[in-house]
Structures are given as C-alpha cells and as structure tokens.
Amino acid sequence: MDPTEQLRLAVRNAEQLAATLRQGRRPREVTVDPQVATCATEIRQSILLMKQPVSTAVAGDLVAGLSAFAKMRILHADMLNNLKDLPRKTWMDMSAPVVVEAVTSYAQFQLEDPDFNQFLSDLLVSRGVRRMGAAKLANLAYAAATLNLGAFEGVHALFSDAFAAAAEAELGRLGTFDLSRALWSLARLAPEVYESAPPCASRLSDALLRQRKLPFGYSLGQVLWAMPRLGLDSDILWRRVQKTAGKEAFAEKLRQAKDAPTQVELLRGLAENVEAAGLQAAVLNAAVLRAMAVRDEGASAEEILELMALRGLWTPVTYRLAARLGSSIKGSPPAPGLTQPGQRAHKYVRALYHALARAKPGDAASAAAALESFSRSSKRAWLKFGAADEKGVVLEEAWRSLGQSQGSGSSKGSGKGSSKGKPSKVGRPLLALEFGTFLGYSAAKMVRQLGAGSRVISFEMDPEVACLAMNFIEIAGLSDVIDVRIGQCEDLVQDLKAELDPESVDAVYMDHNQMTYHADLSQLQESGLLSKEVLFAATQALKPGAPLLLWHLKEAQKADVFSELDIVSSPDCGFKEMEDWTVLARATRAKTRSLKRRVSTSRPPRELVLLAAECNLMRWRTAQGMVDEARWNEFVQYVREGMEKFAGITSTRDYWPQPQRRDAARKHTYERLDY
Numbered sequence: 267m268d269p270t271e272q273l274r275l276a277v278r279n280a281e282q283l284a285a286t287l288r289q290g291r292r293p294r295e296v297t298v299d300p301q302v303a304t305c306a307t308e309i310r311q312s313i314l315l316m317k318q319p320v321s322t323a324v325a326g327d328l329v330a331g332l333s334a335f336a337k338m339r340i341l342h343a344d345m346l347n348n349l350k351d352l353p354r355k356t357w358m359d360m361s362a363p364v365v366v367e368a369v370t371s372y373a374q375f376q377l378e379d380p381d382f383n384q385f386l387s388d389l390l391v392s393r394g395v396r397r398m399g400a401a402k403l404a405n406l407a408y409a410a411a412t413l414n415l416g417a418f419e420g421v422h423a424l425f426s427d428a429f430a431a432a433a434e435a436e437l438g439r440l441g442t443f444d445l446s447r448a449l450w451s452l453a454r455l456a457p458e459v460y461e462s463a464p465p466c467a468s469r470l471s472d473a474l475l476r477q478r479k480l481p482f483g484y485s486l487g488q489v490l491w492a493m494p495r496l497g498l499d500s501d502i503l504w505r506r507v508q509k510t511a512g513k514e515a516f517a518e519k520l521r522q523a524k525d526a527p528t529q530v531e532l533l534r535g536l537a538e539n540v541e542a543a544g545l546q547a548a549v550l551n552a553a554v555l556r557a558m559a560v561r562d563e564g565a566s567a568e569e570i571l572e573l574m575a576l577r578g579l580w581t582p583v584t585y586r587l588a589a590r591l592g593s594s595i596k597g598s599p600p601a602p603g604l605t606q607p608g609q610r611a612h613k614y615v616r617a618l619y620h621a622l623a624r625a626k627p628g629d630a631a632s633a634a635a636a637l638e639s640f641s642r643s644s645k646r647a648w649l650k651f652g653a654a655d656e657k658g659v660v661l662e663e664a665w666r667s668l669g670q671s672q673g674s675g676s677s678k679g680s681g682k683g684s685s686k687g688k689p690s691k692v693g694r695p696l697l698a699l700e701f702g703t704f705l706g707y708s709a710a711k712m713v714r715q716l717g718a719g720s721r722v723i724s725f726e727m728d729p730e731v732a733c734l735a736m737n738f739i740e741i742a743g744l745s746d747v748i749d750v751r752i753g754q755c756e757d758l759v760q761d762l763k764a765e766l767d768p769e770s771v772d773a774v775y776m777d778h779n780q781m782t783y784h785a786d787l788s789q790l791q792e793s794g795l796l797s798k799e800v801l802f803a804a805t806q807a808l809k810p811g812a813p814l815l816l817w818h819l820k821e822a823q824k825a826d827v828f829s830e831l832d833i834v835s836s837p838d839c840g841f842k843e844m845e846d847w848t849v850l851a852r853a854t855r856a857k858t859r860s861l862k863r864r865v866s867t868s869r870p871p872r873e874l875v876l877l878a879a880e881c882n883l884m885r886w887r888t889a890q891g892m893v894d895e896a897r898w899n900e901f902v903q904y905v906r907e908g909m910e911k912f913a914g915i916t917s918t919r920d921y922w923p924q925p926q927r928r929d930a931a932r933k934h935t936y937e938r939l940d941y
C-alpha cells in the first residue's frame with residue numbers, strides 16, 4: 267500500500283482508539299494494548315517509507331495522528347520528530363485549524379525543546395493569529411503559554427493584540443472555560459506583571475464577569491492567579507465565588523494574602539467549604555495557628571476555638587493550641603477531642619487522625635512512627651512518602667551530616683537585614699526549603715536532623731493537605747520550626763526573594779513534581795537564595811523519574827557548580843523490588859564560584875528529553891488508574907537504562923539491605939515497541 271494511504275488509515279484508526287479510551291473502553295495499560303501497538307507500528311512504518319519532505323496534506327494526517335496519541339497520552343517519537351522536521355514552508359501552508367491542533371497536541375507532551383519552541387514562536391508571529399475565531403485563538407494561546415513561548419520575541423504582543431482586536435460578538439461566543447484560559451495564558455505569556463490592565467485583559471475579564479456561570483475548580487485558581495498579574499482587580503469575582511470556591515482558588519488567595527489576618531479569614535472560609543468534620547477541624551486548627559503567629563490576633567484565635575467548641579470539633583491539636591494560648595474556653599468534645607475523622611473522610615485525613623490518636627503530643631518521633639504505621643497498614647492506606655524506609659535513612663544521614671558540619675545552634679536570623687557583616691556560616695542554625703509538604707512527615711525528619719534552631723520552609727499547593735500538615739507538625743511539637751507555605755512552589759520561590767537574605771538557604775529537598783525539578787532548581791539558583799555550601803536533595807529520581815534534573819546536576823558538577831553528586835540506588839518506599847534513586851548534590855564554597863552561573867549552554871540529548879516526557883506520561887496514566895505495580899517495576903528499569911545510554915548517568919552507590927532484591931529489580935524489562 268502507498269505509505270501515505272497507510273498513514274491516513276492508521277491515523278483514522280488511532281482517532282477511533284483515542285475515542286474509545288475516552289469512553290473508558292481500552293485496557294488498563296494502553297501502551298501495550300495490541301490494537302494501539304499495531305496502529306503505532308503502522309504509522310511508524312509509513313513514516314519510514316514516505317518520501318520526505320511530506321506534502322501539506324500528509325502533514326495534516328501527521329497532526330491528526332499526534333492529536334490522537336496525545337489524547338491517549340502516548341509518545342509517538344516518530345510522529346513528533348517528523349512534524350518537528352517539517353520544512354517551514356509546509357507549516358506556513360497548513361490551514362489555521364491544523365496549526366492550532368498541531369501546537370495544542372504538541373504542548374500536551376511538555377517536551378523541553380527550546381529550539382523547536384523558538385521555531386513555533388517565529389512561525390506563529392509570521393503567520394499571525396487574527397481571523398481564526400476566538401475559541402481557536404484561546405486554545406492556541408493556552409498551548410503557547412503552556413510551552414512558555416512568552417519568552418520569545420513577539421509572542422505576547424501577538425496574542426494580546428489579537429484578543430484586543432477580536433470583535434465583541436466573537437468574545438461573547440467564548441464560554442467561561444475559554445475566557446478563564448485566555449486570561450491565564452495572557453498573564454503567563456506576559457514578560458512582567460502589569461500595573462494597570464491592558465485592553466485585551468479588561469475585555470476578557472468583563473466578558474468573564476458577564477457569564478452566568480463563573481469559573482470554578484482549577485479554572486478559578488488560574489483566573490485568580492492571572493488577574494493581579496494583568497493589573498486586574500479580582501475582588502468582585504472573589505466575592506461572587508468564594509462560598510463555593512474549591513481548593514485551587516483558596517490556594518492562590520492564601521498565597522497572595524499579604525498578612526496573617528487575611529490568611530486566617532481565608533482559612534475560615536475554606537473550612538466552610540469542606541464537608542468532613544475531621545477536615546474542617548484540621549483547617550480551623552490551621553487558622554488558629556496562623557492567628558497565633560501574630561501578636562494581636564489572640565482574640566481571633568479565641569473566636570475560632572469558640573466556634574470549634576460549638577461545633578464539637580476540638581481535636582488533640584486544638585487542646586494543645588488552647589493550652590498554648592492559655593485559653594479558658596471549654597473544649598468539645600472533651601479531651602483528647604476528636605480522634606476519628608468522620609464518615610467518608612479522605613485517606614490523608616484518616617492518616618492524620620491515625621497519628622493524632624497515637625502520637626505522644628510534642629514527640630516528633632512518635633508522630634512520624636504513627637504516620638508510617640498508617641501507611642503500612644494496607645496497600646490502600648499507602649502514602650506517598652519519598653523519605654521513608656531506606657530512602658529515609660539516606661536522606662537523614664545527609665541532613666544530619668550537614669547539620670553537624672555547618673549548624674550548631676548559635677543564633678543568627680535568616681530574615682532580610684539580619685546578615686549585616688555576615689559571619690562565617692559555620693555555627694549557625696540552618697534554613698531549608700522543602701518542595702512538597704504533603705502531611706509534613708519529611709519536613710519533620712529534616713528539621714530534626716539539621717540541628718538545634720534550624721528551620722524548614724515547606725511549600726504545598728493543596729491547601730487542605732497543607733492544613734493537615736500543620737496539624738501533624740503541631741502534634742509533633744514542631745510548629746515553631748516548620749513553616750508551611752501554601753501555593754505553587756514557582757510563585758512561592760518568587761515571593762521568598764523579597765523575604766530572605768541572599769545565600770541564606772542551606773538545604774533544599776524536592777519531592778513534588780519530578781517533571782519540574784530541574785526548572786525549579788534553576789529558578790532557585792538564579793534567585794541567589796542558595797548558600798554556596800547548599801545541599802540539594804531529591805527523591806523519586808528514577809520513579810517516576812527526573813532525567814532532566816539528573817542531566818542538569820551532572821552538567822552542574824562538570825562546571826564545578828556542585829562539587830559532589832551522589833546518586834543512591836535503593837528500594838522505593840514500601841516496594842521491595844522497585845528501584846528508586848535519591849539524589850544528593852553538594853556545593854562547596856571553595857569550588858563553587860557562583861550558583862547563579864549558567865550551568866551549560868549545551869542541550870540535553872533528544873532521547874533524554876523524550877524519556878522525560880515518557881516519565882510524565884506514565885505519571886499521568888497512573889493517576890488514571892491505568893498502570894499497575896508490575897508495569898512500574900519494568901518502567902523504572904527502562905528509565906535507568908535510558909539514563910545510562912543517553913547521558914552516561916548511573917547510580918553512584920547502593921543502599922539495598924538485601925542486594926539480591928536489587929538484582930531481582932534489575933531483571934525487570936519494559937516491553938515497549940519502537941515508535
């Protein structure tokens with residue numbers, strides 16, 4: 267058969283398969299589904315046989331194929347590579363809808379490819395984006411913003427001009443979802459924060475506020491993030507939505523809150539929006555904790571205690587807080603208070619109450635042990651701790667040795683203005699940043715190992731989870747030394763620059779999103795916040811995998827930015843035959859010239875970039891319940907082999923109490939067709 271015809275038929279087939287996946291009718295692991303595999307192979311074969319460069323019509327089929335595979339969250343490298351290599355003329359000849367589909371599908375893979383991003387940016391700027399209809403424009407802007415094309419010349423102006431020029435009737439046709447995404451995209455593409463709103467933003471925001479149904483959930487969080495950046499006031503919107511706002515919106519409002527009283531009010535609002543009694547109590551306890559952090563807010567803390575007593579929501583944490591406040595309010599239920607989270611409480615809430623019922627108040631070790639026992643109690647109770655079991659030992663050792671070599675408990679603040687005539691770093695309490703608080707388990711471990719007086723600032727984007735963590739930290743007796751910040755880490759790091767002295771961060775621990783580890787580390791390096799003797803640690807570097815972080819660190823080591831790089835192989839927490847890597851990178855004052863220095867101008871190998879995208883897709887498919895443990899065992903070995911093959915990166919030491927388990931883990935092989 268003519269390869270272009272074969273491609274066309276296979277792509278139609280892929281579209282149907284993607285549709286059945288959406289209806290939940292495909293088997294569990296779609297990447298090994300025989301029908302998907304056959305279709306993927308046919309596409310590959312036709313690409314290999316086709317005369318290059320392909321015609322615009324064939325390019326259209328490739329785009330449709332890419333879009334179908336993007337919907338199935340499967341990386342078809344041949345299709346991606348073929349599209350990437352299309353001559354500019356073919357891209358210019360494609361119709362606007364095909365270009366929109368190509369860019370939006372491509373964006374879903376979140377590939378790190380600055381050269382192609384530059385190409386796409388130039389292409390969009392030369393083609394122009396007017397006259398494509400507001401819905402397509404909103405979609406395209408969203409893809410461009412996801413790819414961070416705002417970094418390239420002309421892209422932001424392109425979209426802001428197009429939205430400013432769109433006819434009123436066209437904007438009127440956009441629904442709440444599209445308007446929300448358009449606002450987010452404009453803010454994301456903008457090179458800086460606006461003082462006053464540009465016309466495009468005002469028009470979109472007016473159209474949004476006219477909608478009968480206002481944004482909610484994730485979209486609302488995006489709009490609340492975007493509005494202040496676009497110079498828009500979000501108060502009117504917030505007043506209308508706050509009673510039904512979800513956690514994404516509260517997370518953003520809490521991050522933006524400039525003072526503790528505003529945070530207290532927001533947490534009280536969040537408590538009214540959650541159902542389970544146990545979670546409501548935890549959120550209100552968090553509000554009391556925030557109120558206690560400021561001197562004049564004792565009255566507000568008492569008011570919340572009163573409200574909790576009326577609702578019968580006192581927990582062991584509330585009793586502790588009341589005692590700390592010297593409050594005379596009579597608690598309810600009687601001490602120790604609620605130790606059951608209530609019907610239908612989420613696993614994380616149950617985990618906290620399991621700890622509240624078992625931990626000795628003020629004793630961090632017993633609190634941590636209680637969370638561990640919950641996580642081990644059954645497969646379904648398993649919790650995502652990246653610092654437990656063997657990996658926990660590796661990390662604790664590293665933090666302890668940092669504490670012993672640098673910290674000793676002499677007092678020196680790390681706030682702005684406290685570093686006049688900087689003394690030597692040796693002999694002062696340490697400051698650590700954690701990315702991904704979850705229930706506060708690893709933050710508690712870290713702060714204790716770093717030594718007396720040390721502090722951890724921990725970032726958590728889920729406000730309910732952050733509140734659970736604040737309760738756990740209080741029962742562990744660590745509220746004075748662990749500060750949970752709510753929001754997206756990227757924004758929180760930006761905010762920290764105004765608060766901390768340069769070079770004041772001694773340790774960083776990442777356990778949030780492996781896909782962004784390397785970008786988050788770069789942001790920290792560029793912020794100037796890292797000490798020249800910083801210890802950087804990250805978990806889950808092999809499962810689900812952080813190939814780009816590993817590559818970044820290896821390059822940084824070559825450039826003497828980090829002098830030591832330790833990649834420790836061990837079992838993943840709770841899985842005996844699943845390998846994971848914990849990464850430890852140390853800077854050394856004597857060697858490290860500047861952490862800000864650009865590590866390298868070279869780009870990671872293409873295969874590594876594709877591997878990173880595969881790790882991300884695997885995470886996505888797992889969240890959809892499509893990947894089981896056996897498949898993961900296999901996949902991590904594929905990542906390990908890929909790291910060695912494409913970047914020469916291997917583990918540097920083992921921490922396997924039973925080495926035969928490691929050998930067994932390494933025998934797993936990942937079946938993956940070549941496409």
Ligand SMILES: C[S@@+](CC[C@H](N)C(=O)[O-])C[C@H]1O[C@@H](n2cnc3c(N)ncnc32)[C@H](O)[C@@H]1O
Nearest residue numbers: 650651652702704707708726727754755777778
């Ligand atoms: C694996 S858990 C962290 C476990 C925790 N470090 C421990 O061992 O106790 C990952 C956490 O990171 C949070 N997270 C993910 N991406 C984030 C981001 N971009 N900013 C802030 N928090 C994030 C998630 O909500 C989740 O609670």
